[in-house]
Every structure is written in structure tokens, then in C-alpha cells.
Amino acid sequence: MKISELARQAGVTTKAVRYYESLGLITPERLANGYRDYTGDDVRLVREIRTLQQLGIPVERTRPFLECLATGRAHADDCPASLASYREAIDQLTERIEALTARRATLIAHLNAAAHRGSGVAPPGEGRSRGEDYLTLPADLPAPEADGAADHLPGTKAPGIALFDTAGRAVRLDALGPRRTVIYVYPLTGRPGTDLPEGWSSIPGARGCTAEACGFRDHFQELLEAGAGRVFGLSSQDTDYQSEVVERLGLPFDMLSDPVLGLADALGLPTFEAGGMRLFKRLTLIVRDGVIEHVFHPVFPPNEHAGQVLDWLRANPL
DSSP, rough: OOHHHHHHTTTHHHHHHHHHHHSOOOEEEEEETTTOOOHHHHHHHHHHHHHHHTTTTOGGGGHHHHHHHHOOOTTTTSSSSHHHHHHHHHHHHHHHHHHHHHHHHHHHHHHHHHHHTTSOOOOEEESSOOOGGGOOOTTOOOOOOOOOOTOOTTTBBOSSSSEEEEEEEEEEEESSSSSEEEEEEEEEEOOTOOOOTTTGSTTTTOOHHHHHHHHHHHHHHHHHHHHHEEEEEEEEHHHHHHHHHHHHTTTTTTTTEEOOOOHHHHHHHEEEETTEEEEHHHEEEEEEEEEEEEESOOOGGGGGGGHHHHHHHHOOOO
């Protein structure tokens, strides 16, 4: 057969076939007129080269597999030399993965440092006391009811609304991209010296927003390493209020503000009334490629929730 027919059957280009010939991986017969004559065996060899390339094995290192086929073996990896080539390719991939993981960790460290630069608040793990009062929750904190109010959300498309974050950017929830975005939704975060609504600690699921935010702060790097592309906190508090929270708590991620609870109305999120305000009930959305992939509701205890999200990401890798 002609080179064009070989290329068609093997699913490669004629240029690729000529390259394989130049390396001596295939050696077609020559007709009396000097033209190359390819056979079904050549098609098999070229298909094997293409398959190995797709696995990440360079063309130049496919020779042991082709020689294995030439000995009459049913499979190109039936020979010891082929297995050795597999191991070599795996070792090289492992080195690349380790190098990329180290680079990722360095980038995350730079992100943490940049997020805290000029804030006067130390990044997580640097001079921070773990005994801060806002992390201490009452032992008898009432747990929210598993009422199924968010059961309809998995598989739902994210609404095409834009919310402002604490960096001043408009963030469209339906355009967050193919990476997983973690959005933890909470009622409101208190400030030192600012009164919370009356009876706040007795409302199931109300108290613990600051502790929850600190949990996401402290697990932020691990969340990224587990596959989260971005993390946002979201409440009905205005952007200026949330900016103070980001500064005071040293959060390495931005918060989203939804003062009119547009997200609750668009998705049917559960809310409650307190202090004359309508507030979000606590839940967390995992959004991927414009669709809500997973929902955590109810969330309890809030100070351990970031770890729960981390466990889910690790158990459900992409």
C-alpha cells in the first residue's frame, strides 16, 4: 500500500510516517520502480507508536516495543525490555510530578505572602496564636436540622449573576471555569465590639462564621493542593464590611457580597430571619464548569467545616 493509505489506516500523518522511517522504526519494501510498499505489519507498528506516544513515551523510545512485536509476540509489552521502558517512563513522570508539585507549593506560598502583605496580620503558621476567642464555640452550640432544603442543588446550573468580591471585581458564578470553586455561604461575621443579633448563639447554625472563615484560612493551601481552583466566602454583608474581615483575619482569599440575597432567590437557598434581617443559612457549594457539583448542608460544626470540604476533595479527585 502507499504511504497515504498507511497513514489513513494508522491515524497519523504522512510526515509522521516518514519520521518513523528516518529512525528505522519501520522499513518498507521497495517496488521495482523504487516506490515504497507498506504492509499490514507496518500499519500495526505505526499504530503501536501512536498509542505509546499518547501514553507519553517519546517516539525514539518505542523501539523495544516494536522489536517485541517483531519477535512474534501478541503484545508489544510482552518482553522484558518493554517493561523496563514502562518503568523508565513512569520514573520520568514521577520526577516531573514532584517538580510541578514543588512549584505549585511555592506559588501557593507566594500567594499567601502577597495576600497578607501590608495587612499587619501574619500569614497562617507565622506568629499566630491558636487560642483566639473567636475560635472558641460553646460546647452546647445547637446543631442545624438536616431539613433537605439544599437537596435540589447538585446538578443545577449556576445562575448568571455577578457579585462583587473584596478585591473590587465582579465575579460571575456561571463563569468560574472548569476548576472546582469552593463557595462557603454563611449568615454574617461579627466584629470585635459589635453586637450580634439577640439570641444569636441559640439559633441553630447561626454562630461560628468567624471560626469557619479561619478554618478555610488555615486549610487554604491544602484545599488548593486537593484540587480547588478558588475559594470564596459569601454573605449578605457589604463589600466594605467583608474587606475588614479579610484584613483582620488575614484571609488569603476574597469574599463575595450579596446584599440583596440574589443567589438565594435564584437558587432557592435556605435563609432565616434574625435581628430584622434576612440571612443566608450556612452551606457550601462546589461549583465546576458552571454547574453545582456538590453541596454541604447542613454545616456543623462550622469550625471543622473546612476540613470536611478538604476530605471531600481528596475523596473525589478529578
